[in-house]
Amino acid sequence: MTPLLELRSAHAAYDRVTVVRGVDLAVDAGEVLALLGPNGAGKTTVLRTAAGVHPLAAGRLLLGGRDVTGAAPRDLARAGVCLIPEGRGVFPNLSVRDNLWMMTFTGRGREEVESVAYARFPVLARRASQAAGTLSGGEQQMLALARGLATDPAVLLLDELSMGLAPKVVAELYEQVAEIARQGPAVVVVEQFATSVLGIADRVAVLVRGRIERQGRPDDGLRKDLATLYLGST
Ligand code: ATP
Numbered sequence: 001m002t003p004l005l006e007l008r009s010a011h012a013a014y015d016r017v018t019v020v021r022g023v024d025l026a027v028d029a030g031e032v033l034a035l036l037g038p039n040g041a042g043k044t045t046v047l048r049t050a051a052g053v054h055p056l057a058a059g060r061l062l063l064g065g066r067d068v069t070g071a072a073p074r075d076l077a078r079a080g081v082c083l084i085p086e087g088r089g090v091f092p093n094l095s096v097r098d099n100l101w102m103m104t105f106t107g108r109g110r111e112e113v114e115s116v117a118y119a120r121f122p123v124l125a126r127r128a129s130q131a132a133g134t135l136s137g138g139e140q141q142m143l144a145l146a147r148g149l150a151t152d153p154a155v156l157l158l159d160e161l162s163m164g165l166a167p168k169v170v171a172e173l174y175e176q177v178a179e180i181a182r183q184g185p186a187v188v189v190v191e192q193f194a195t196s197v198l199g200i201a202d203r204v205a206v207l208v209r210g211r212i213e214r215q216g217r218p219d220d221g222l223r224k225d226l227a228t229l230y231l232g233s234t
Pocket of ligand 1: 014019037038039040041042043044045046192
Protein backbone atom coordinates (compact mmCIF):
# COMPACT_ATOMS: atom_id res chain seq x y z
CA MET A 1 0.00 0.00 0.00
CA THR A 2 1.31 3.48 -0.84
CA PRO A 3 1.47 5.55 2.36
CA LEU A 4 -0.81 8.58 2.40
CA LEU A 5 1.94 10.68 3.91
CA GLU A 6 5.66 10.10 3.70
CA LEU A 7 8.72 12.04 4.74
CA ARG A 8 11.99 10.74 3.32
CA SER A 9 15.32 11.76 4.84
CA ALA A 10 13.70 14.98 5.99
CA HIS A 11 15.96 17.71 7.31
CA ALA A 12 14.76 21.03 8.67
CA ALA A 13 16.53 23.99 10.18
CA TYR A 14 15.96 27.36 11.79
CA ASP A 15 18.49 29.74 10.28
CA ARG A 16 21.49 27.49 10.12
CA VAL A 17 20.65 25.32 13.09
CA THR A 18 19.46 21.90 11.92
CA VAL A 19 16.79 20.51 14.24
CA VAL A 20 15.40 17.64 12.12
CA ARG A 21 18.07 15.28 10.86
CA GLY A 22 17.12 12.65 8.32
CA VAL A 23 13.64 11.69 9.46
CA ASP A 24 11.83 8.88 7.62
CA LEU A 25 8.14 8.54 8.39
CA ALA A 26 5.29 6.90 6.52
CA VAL A 27 1.65 6.83 7.55
CA ASP A 28 -1.07 4.77 5.90
CA ALA A 29 -4.75 5.54 5.52
CA GLY A 30 -6.61 4.74 8.71
CA GLU A 31 -3.43 4.55 10.74
CA VAL A 32 -2.53 6.52 13.88
CA LEU A 33 1.17 7.25 14.24
CA ALA A 34 2.28 8.72 17.55
CA LEU A 35 5.37 10.87 17.22
CA LEU A 36 6.84 11.10 20.69
CA GLY A 37 9.93 12.65 22.13
CA PRO A 38 11.27 14.98 24.77
CA ASN A 39 10.98 18.73 24.85
CA GLY A 40 12.73 20.33 21.89
CA ALA A 41 13.28 17.05 19.99
CA GLY A 42 11.83 18.56 16.81
CA LYS A 43 8.35 17.02 16.84
CA THR A 44 6.50 20.23 16.02
CA THR A 45 8.98 21.01 13.28
CA VAL A 46 8.39 17.60 11.68
CA LEU A 47 4.63 18.24 11.67
CA ARG A 48 5.14 21.69 10.21
CA THR A 49 7.28 20.32 7.38
CA ALA A 50 4.57 17.73 6.64
CA ALA A 51 2.06 20.58 6.28
CA GLY A 52 4.47 22.67 4.20
CA VAL A 53 4.45 25.40 6.85
CA HIS A 54 8.18 24.95 7.42
CA PRO A 55 10.45 24.17 4.49
CA LEU A 56 12.48 21.02 4.14
CA ALA A 57 16.19 21.82 4.05
CA ALA A 58 16.69 18.41 2.43
CA GLY A 59 14.61 15.31 1.79
CA ARG A 60 11.21 14.70 0.23
CA LEU A 61 7.57 15.00 1.16
CA LEU A 62 5.15 12.65 -0.58
CA LEU A 63 1.38 12.62 -0.50
CA GLY A 64 -0.24 9.44 -1.72
CA GLY A 65 3.03 8.64 -3.48
CA ARG A 66 3.13 12.00 -5.25
CA ASP A 67 6.19 14.17 -4.62
CA VAL A 68 4.92 17.45 -3.16
CA THR A 69 8.22 18.69 -1.75
CA GLY A 70 8.21 22.48 -1.66
CA ALA A 71 4.44 22.80 -2.20
CA ALA A 72 2.79 25.79 -0.51
CA PRO A 73 0.80 25.14 2.68
CA ARG A 74 -2.36 26.25 0.90
CA ASP A 75 -1.87 23.67 -1.84
CA LEU A 76 -1.14 20.94 0.68
CA ALA A 77 -4.26 21.95 2.62
CA ARG A 78 -6.26 21.68 -0.59
CA ALA A 79 -4.76 18.24 -1.13
CA GLY A 80 -6.11 17.23 2.27
CA VAL A 81 -3.34 17.92 4.77
CA CYS A 82 -4.76 19.42 7.95
CA LEU A 83 -2.51 20.68 10.75
CA ILE A 84 -4.06 21.39 14.13
CA PRO A 85 -1.35 23.32 15.94
CA GLU A 86 -0.52 23.33 19.59
CA GLY A 87 -2.76 25.92 21.22
CA ARG A 88 -5.61 24.75 19.00
CA GLY A 89 -5.99 27.66 16.60
CA VAL A 90 -9.60 28.52 17.31
CA PHE A 91 -10.78 32.14 17.24
CA PRO A 92 -11.52 32.93 20.89
CA ASN A 93 -13.70 35.98 20.31
CA LEU A 94 -15.94 34.27 17.79
CA SER A 95 -18.75 31.95 18.76
CA VAL A 96 -18.47 28.22 18.28
CA ARG A 97 -20.93 28.52 15.39
CA ASP A 98 -18.90 31.27 13.69
CA ASN A 99 -15.71 29.24 14.13
CA LEU A 100 -17.46 26.41 12.30
CA TRP A 101 -19.06 28.62 9.67
CA MET A 102 -15.62 29.92 8.71
CA MET A 103 -14.95 26.43 7.41
CA THR A 104 -17.55 26.85 4.64
CA PHE A 105 -14.66 28.00 2.44
CA THR A 106 -14.21 24.27 1.87
CA GLY A 107 -17.41 24.32 -0.18
CA ARG A 108 -19.60 22.74 2.48
CA GLY A 109 -22.73 24.54 3.62
CA ARG A 110 -23.13 26.00 7.10
CA GLU A 111 -25.65 23.36 8.14
CA GLU A 112 -23.47 20.53 6.98
CA VAL A 113 -20.37 21.86 8.76
CA GLU A 114 -22.38 22.29 11.95
CA SER A 115 -24.14 18.95 11.81
CA VAL A 116 -20.90 17.02 11.19
CA ALA A 117 -19.30 18.83 14.14
CA TYR A 118 -22.24 18.33 16.50
CA ALA A 119 -22.67 14.68 15.57
CA ARG A 120 -19.13 13.97 16.74
CA PHE A 121 -19.03 16.44 19.63
CA PRO A 122 -22.58 16.97 20.93
CA VAL A 123 -21.39 19.38 23.63
CA LEU A 124 -20.49 21.88 20.89
CA ALA A 125 -24.16 22.12 19.88
CA ARG A 126 -25.01 23.23 23.40
CA ARG A 127 -22.22 25.82 23.23
CA ALA A 128 -22.97 27.04 19.69
CA SER A 129 -23.56 30.69 20.64
CA GLN A 130 -20.78 30.83 23.22
CA ALA A 131 -17.46 32.57 22.47
CA ALA A 132 -14.86 29.88 21.76
CA GLY A 133 -12.48 31.48 24.25
CA THR A 134 -14.92 30.75 27.08
CA LEU A 135 -15.02 27.01 26.37
CA SER A 136 -13.08 24.57 28.53
CA GLY A 137 -9.72 23.45 27.16
CA GLY A 138 -11.18 20.10 26.13
CA GLU A 139 -14.12 21.74 24.36
CA GLN A 140 -11.75 24.09 22.53
CA GLN A 141 -9.78 21.08 21.36
CA MET A 142 -13.03 19.48 20.17
CA LEU A 143 -13.82 22.64 18.24
CA ALA A 144 -10.34 22.62 16.69
CA LEU A 145 -10.84 18.99 15.66
CA ALA A 146 -14.31 19.75 14.30
CA ARG A 147 -12.90 22.62 12.23
CA GLY A 148 -10.23 20.29 10.89
CA LEU A 149 -12.78 17.61 10.05
CA ALA A 150 -14.77 20.13 8.03
CA THR A 151 -11.91 20.09 5.53
CA ASP A 152 -12.44 16.33 5.05
CA PRO A 153 -8.73 15.71 5.66
CA ALA A 154 -6.74 12.90 4.10
CA VAL A 155 -3.96 13.55 6.60
CA LEU A 156 -4.59 14.91 10.08
CA LEU A 157 -1.61 16.30 12.01
CA LEU A 158 -2.28 16.93 15.70
CA ASP A 159 0.23 18.79 17.85
CA GLU A 160 0.09 18.18 21.63
CA LEU A 161 -3.64 17.72 21.80
CA SER A 162 -3.33 16.86 25.50
CA MET A 163 -1.67 20.15 26.49
CA GLY A 164 -3.15 21.42 29.74
CA LEU A 165 -6.03 18.94 29.79
CA ALA A 166 -7.10 16.46 32.46
CA PRO A 167 -6.23 12.80 31.66
CA LYS A 168 -9.91 11.84 31.43
CA VAL A 169 -10.57 14.57 28.85
CA VAL A 170 -7.50 13.54 26.88
CA ALA A 171 -8.64 9.91 26.87
CA GLU A 172 -12.05 10.96 25.51
CA LEU A 173 -10.46 13.10 22.81
CA TYR A 174 -8.18 10.26 21.77
CA GLU A 175 -11.18 7.93 21.48
CA GLN A 176 -12.57 10.39 18.95
CA VAL A 177 -9.23 10.59 17.15
CA ALA A 178 -9.16 6.78 16.85
CA GLU A 179 -12.70 6.86 15.51
CA ILE A 180 -11.74 9.54 12.97
CA ALA A 181 -8.78 7.44 11.79
CA ARG A 182 -11.06 4.41 11.35
CA GLN A 183 -12.97 6.46 8.79
CA GLY A 184 -9.92 6.84 6.56
CA PRO A 185 -7.44 9.63 7.23
CA ALA A 186 -3.82 9.04 8.14
CA VAL A 187 -3.29 10.60 11.57
CA VAL A 188 -0.05 11.78 13.14
CA VAL A 189 -0.23 12.70 16.80
CA VAL A 190 2.64 14.53 18.46
CA GLU A 191 2.94 14.23 22.21
CA GLN A 192 5.68 14.82 24.72
CA PHE A 193 4.17 12.62 27.43
CA ALA A 194 3.07 9.36 26.00
CA THR A 195 0.64 7.51 28.19
CA SER A 196 -2.76 8.34 26.73
CA VAL A 197 -1.82 8.25 23.07
CA LEU A 198 -0.20 4.82 23.31
CA GLY A 199 -3.69 3.39 23.78
CA ILE A 200 -4.80 4.39 20.28
CA ALA A 201 -1.51 4.44 18.34
CA ASP A 202 -0.96 1.76 15.71
CA ARG A 203 2.67 2.74 15.55
CA VAL A 204 5.03 4.89 17.56
CA ALA A 205 8.09 6.82 16.43
CA VAL A 206 10.41 8.28 19.03
CA LEU A 207 12.26 11.43 18.05
CA VAL A 208 15.33 12.46 20.02
CA ARG A 209 17.44 15.44 18.99
CA GLY A 210 15.95 15.47 15.51
CA ARG A 211 16.40 11.76 14.79
CA ILE A 212 14.00 8.83 14.94
CA GLU A 213 15.65 6.62 17.51
CA ARG A 214 12.98 3.94 17.65
CA GLN A 215 9.90 2.98 15.70
CA GLY A 216 7.44 0.18 16.29
CA ARG A 217 4.17 -1.03 17.74
CA PRO A 218 3.28 0.30 21.21
CA ASP A 219 4.16 -2.95 22.97
CA ASP A 220 5.97 -3.51 26.25
CA GLY A 221 9.39 -3.40 24.61
CA LEU A 222 8.70 -0.02 23.11
CA ARG A 223 7.31 1.34 26.37
CA LYS A 224 10.50 0.30 28.11
CA ASP A 225 12.65 1.85 25.39
CA LEU A 226 10.66 5.08 25.64
CA ALA A 227 11.68 5.52 29.24
CA THR A 228 15.34 4.89 28.40
CA LEU A 229 15.32 7.21 25.40
CA TYR A 230 13.67 10.03 27.35
CA LEU A 231 15.92 9.69 30.35
CA GLY A 232 18.96 9.31 28.15
CA SER A 233 18.21 12.59 26.41
CA THR A 234 17.95 14.84 29.44
P1 ATP B 1 8.18 20.88 22.28
O1 ATP B 1 7.55 19.64 22.78
O2 ATP B 1 8.90 21.64 23.33
O3 ATP B 1 7.27 21.73 21.43
P2 ATP B 1 9.34 19.78 19.91
O4 ATP B 1 9.85 18.40 19.99
O5 ATP B 1 8.03 20.00 19.26
O6 ATP B 1 9.38 20.39 21.34
P3 ATP B 1 10.33 21.82 18.14
O7 ATP B 1 9.32 22.80 18.63
O8 ATP B 1 10.15 21.27 16.79
O9 ATP B 1 10.46 20.61 19.18
O10 ATP B 1 11.76 22.48 18.28
C1 ATP B 1 12.95 21.82 17.89
C2 ATP B 1 14.14 22.75 18.10
O11 ATP B 1 14.00 23.85 17.21
C3 ATP B 1 14.22 23.31 19.51
O12 ATP B 1 15.57 23.35 19.86
C4 ATP B 1 13.65 24.70 19.38
O13 ATP B 1 14.26 25.56 20.28
C5 ATP B 1 14.03 25.06 17.95
N1 ATP B 1 13.05 25.99 17.36
C6 ATP B 1 11.73 25.79 17.27
N2 ATP B 1 11.12 26.83 16.67
C7 ATP B 1 12.09 27.72 16.39
C8 ATP B 1 12.10 29.00 15.77
N3 ATP B 1 10.99 29.58 15.32
N4 ATP B 1 13.30 29.64 15.66
C9 ATP B 1 14.44 29.07 16.10
N5 ATP B 1 14.50 27.85 16.68
C10 ATP B 1 13.33 27.19 16.83
